[in-house]
Amino acid sequence: MSEESITLTDNRSGKSVTVPIEHGVFSSQGVRELDPGLFFYDPAFKSTASCSSSITDLDGVNGILRFRGYPIEQLAEKSTFLEVAYLLINGELPTPAQYEEWVHHVTYHTYIHENTADFIKGFRYDAHPMGMLVSVVAALSTFYPESKQIHDPQIRMIQAIRLIAKMPTMAAFAYRHSVGLPREYPVNHLTYTGNFLRMMWNVADPNYEPNPVLAKALDLLFILHADHEQNCSTTTMRTVGSAGADPFISVAAAASALYGPLHGGANEKVIRMLHEIGDVKNVAAYVDKVKKGELKLQGFGHRVYKNYDPRARIIKKTADDVFAVTGTNPLLEIALKLEEVALSDDYFIERKLYPNVDFYSGLIYEAMGFPMDMFTVLFAIGRTPGWLAHWLELVQDPEQKIYRPRQAYIGPDKRDYVPIDQR
Numbered sequence: 001m002s003e004e005s006i007t008l009t010d011n012r013s014g015k016s017v018t019v020p021i022e023h024g025v026f027s028s029q030g031v032r033e034l035d036p037g038l039f040f041y042d043p044a045f046k047s048t049a050s051c052s053s054s055i056t057d058l059d060g061v062n063g064i065l066r067f068r069g070y071p072i073e074q075l076a077e078k079s080t081f082l083e084v085a086y087l088l089i090n091g092e093l094p095t096p097a098q099y100e101e102w103v104h105h106v107t108y109h110t111y112i113h114e115n116t117a118d119f120i121k122g123f124r125y126d127a128h129p130m131g132m133l134v135s136v137v138a139a140l141s142t143f144y145p146e147s148k149q150i151h152d153p154q155i156r157m158i159q160a161i162r163l164i165a166k167m168p169t170m171a172a173f174a175y176r177h178s179v180g181l182p183r184e185y186p187v188n189h190l191t192y193t194g195n196f197l198r199m200m201w202n203v204a205d206p207n208y209e210p211n212p213v214l215a216k217a218l219d220l221l222f223i224l225h226a227d228h229e230q231n232c233s234t235t236t237m238r239t240v241g242s243a244g245a246d247p248f249i250s251v252a253a254a255a256s257a258l259y260g261p262l263h264g265g266a267n268e269k270v271i272r273m274l275h276e277i278g279d280v281k282n283v284a285a286y287v288d289k290v291k292k293g294e295l296k297l298q299g300f301g302h303r304v305y306k307n308y309d310p311r312a313r314i315i316k317k318t319a320d321d322v323f324a325v326t327g328t329n330p331l332l333e334i335a336l337k338l339e340e341v342a343l344s345d346d347y348f349i350e351r352k353l354y355p356n357v358d359f360y361s362g363l364i365y366e367a368m369g370f371p372m373d374m375f376t377v378l379f380a381i382g383r384t385p386g387w388l389a390h391w392l393e394l395v396q397d398p399e400q401k402i403y404r405p406r407q408a409y410i411g412p413d414k415r416d417y418v419p420i421d422q423r
């Protein structure tokens with residue numbers, strides 16, 4: 001039993017229970033010994049640990065983020081997105097042979113069934129690509145019915161590889177549809193992000209080669225987005241997965257949550273906000289509106305980070321490399337001024353509101369030529385290994401059962417039906 005513990009006393013019965021504190025949490029099971037009908041009331045799970053996990057360690061007070069113990073700063077500097085995907089899913093960094101095999105598998109699973117690719121034709125030209133992505137990912141589950149065998153390790157792993165491999169293809173196909181361009185299919189000699197950039201931008205050039213600086217920057221951005229503990233979309237992945245659903249449907253659900261403007265949709269809203277501000281001289285007036293509660297400062301604040309999001313710091317540095325190739329994004333000046341004003345204003349300091357991962361990522365995406373409605377799609381590509389790592393961990397966790405929280409019922413007491421002619 002852990003040295004640290006909490007003792008709770010129910011003053012209705014005088015009974016007490018001492019519950020050990022381990023890994024920064026104490027179990028509700030102990031508390032329910034006091035009264036099985038007693039539940040924690042925790043709307044939005046602000047104080048709830050829904051599972052135990054060894055994937056990502058997040059310290060919001062000190063701004064620390066580690067994947068399987070490795071600091072995000074080191075992975076961003078020294079690793080690749082596919083290596084980080086391997087690490088998240090398998091728990092260890094790959095040997096050279098393991099990495100070579102992993103990259104081969106991902107490279108050779110980038111195609112999607114032509115029928116699913118053709119689904120995209122059914123969308124209007126101006127359909128939001130996240131709506132297309134969620135739909136096509138869900139449709140993929142019908143092409144791999146064996147993926148429902150979630151307790152078969154080999155079957156689980158091949159589906160994980162398929163999803164990591166196919167997300168960029170589906171994303172690029174959705175974009176090509178929105179601009180009326182024919183699909184550009186994956187090729188096998190390029191890197192993961194190089195292949196994606198070619199599928200996005202190549203038009204009629206058989207020798208197209210992506211800019212290596214931009215491919216590397218996108219690879220780093222995908223690393224930074226790869227996982228983030230029990231965020232809204234990952235909790236959705238776990239919730240749907242806990243019902244025994246296959247990984248395709250679970251990823252479609254997770255991507256649906258990510259689509260929300262409070263979550264992954266924020267990177268698109270940051271750029272719209274910066275365009276709306278339009279000029280550095282309008283920053284102070286905009287901040288005043290935020291302080292009056294009329295607006296949220298997009299890309300600021302976080303449920304867990306009450307310090308600078310370490311990912312935002314890394315992205316800000318990466319921006320310089322990208323802008324050296326693309327030319328700077330004129331919105332950068334407004335973003336820097338907005339950050340400077342907010343970080344020195346008590347309203348934001350008191351609320352511990354700092355730039356999060358979404359504040360700068362959109363500036364880079366826009367400079368790279370991505371339309372704003374593709375930003376959350378890029379977030380989804382990056383987050384897919386994290387969603388899958390959590391799904392794999394959940395499926396193998398003996399403590400996990402179907403998610404079924406309770407509630408505090410505050411509705412009317414028993415009452416009898418009144419026929420409509422008597423109401």
Ligand code: SDX
Pocket residue numbers: 227228230231232261262263264266290295296297298299300301302303304351353356357358
């Ligand atoms: C992501 O969970 C994750 O890990 C998510 C993510 C990941 O990698 O998966 O990190 C990705 O989703 C990043 C967040 C992207 N969203 C945005 O940038 C949208 C703008 N941010 C806010 O909507 C908000 O900060 C949230 C949604 C991110 C967090 O919401 P919380 O937990 O409700 O915020 P809070 O309780 O800490 O807020 C404290 C106070 C409140 O004011 P009061 O009621 O106390 O007066 O700060 C205010 C909030 O209203 N506040 C903001 C604000 N964020 C919080 N005020 C103005 N602008 C903001 N951005």
